[in-house]
Amino acid sequence: MEAHRRARLLRALDLEVWTSRAAPAGVPVEDDPAPPWADADEPPSATAVATRPAPVSAPARRPPAALLADLETPAPVYVAPADWQGLAEAVRSCTRCKLCKTRTNTVFGVGSTDAPLMVIGEGPGAEEDARGEPFVGAAGKLLDEMLRSVGRARSSNVYIANVVKCRPPGNRDPETDEVAACRPFLDRQIELLKPTLILALGRIAAQRLLSSTAPLSKLRGVPHVYGAANTPVLVSYHPAYLLRTPSDKLKSWHDLKQVHRLLDRG
Numbered sequence: 001m002e003a004h005r006r007a008r009l010l011r012a013l014d015l016e017v018w019t020s021r022a023a024p025a026g027v028p029v030e031d032d033p034a035p036p037w038a039d040a041d042e043p044p045s046a047t048a049v050a051t052r053p054a055p056v057s058a059p060a061r062r063p064p065a066a067l068l069a070d071l072e073t074p075a076p077v078y079v080a081p082a083d084w085q086g087l088a089e090a091v092r093s094c095t096r097c098k099l100c101k102t103r104t105n106t107v108f109g110v111g112s113t114d115a116p117l118m119v120i121g122e123g124p125g126a127e128e129d130a131r132g133e134p135f136v137g138a139a140g141k142l143l144d145e146m147l148r149s150v151g152r153a154r155s156s157n158v159y160i161a162n163v164v165k166c167r168p169p170g171n172r173d174p175e176t177d178e179v180a181a182c183r184p185f186l187d188r189q190i191e192l193l194k195p196t197l198i199l200a201l202g203r204i205a206a207q208r209l210l211s212s213t214a215p216l217s218k219l220r221g222v223p224h225v226y227g228a229a230n231t232p233v234l235v236s237y238h239p240a241y242l243l244r245t246p247s248d249k250l251k252s253w254h255d256l257k258q259v260h261r262l263l264d265r266g
């Protein structure tokens with residue numbers, strides 16, 4: 001019965017490649033869409049197995065035991081280096097996703113490693129890629145002004161990073177596999193910084209950070225938490241969006257004042 005359960009698991013995972021399936025007479029094994037016992041609770045009878053046609057010229061395939069060994073050996077988990085210096089070096093030499101092929105520089109993060117506030121954007125743009133520092137283009141200048149209005153500066157009491165550390169070509173959104181590959185780096189930055197509050201800027205950063213598909217309008221204005229430490233997260237507009245839509249600057253200002261109040265309290 002155990003073997004039967006495993007067979008069902010393999011089939012569910014689309015990995016079933018038995019060449020030894022029992023086939024109705026005249027039906028080539030390769031064309032048989034499913035084992036005859038697909039919906040049965042019991043494995044095929046010994047007679048059914050014994051009478052199956054012998055594979056003639058099927059290519060060599062890995063036996064089920066080897067496949068099961070693969071299934072039972074979890075993919076190795078990447079463990080990011082434990083300190084800031086090691087982490088920065090790991091990011092600099094990272095080849096965990098395809099963005100490494102098109103980047104000029106990795107963009108690790110900037111600011112005080114004692115900061116109570118962590119600002120997280122989506123990913124580097126062209127200027128950030130050229131300089132290796134987050135938020136240094138036009139949107140970055142606006143971000144600096146916004147932070148200054150609540151007494152914060154990247155040189156002293158805020159830490160700024162992105163969900164992905166390499167520029168997605170053509171300024172496209174970072175893809176799921178790229179965000180996943182970079183996640184251990186961001187998670188370690190958060191673990192090391194232990195921010196009192198995270199401010200996620202823009203829909204992409206917020207959705208990727210919070211693993212949500214909700215629109216920004218739903219994510220903004222409500223508190224969230226992130227990670228094992230349950231770090232509070234607020235979501236607000238991306239400064240690049242504010243440059244295009246200045247009418248939303250007032251709402252952004254309300255968000256910043258809330259950030260300020262929360263940090264004052266914390």
Ligand code: URA
Pocket residue numbers: 121122123124125128133134135136139140162240
């Ligand atoms: N936009 C981002 O989200 N991050 C940057 O670093 C620059 C622009």
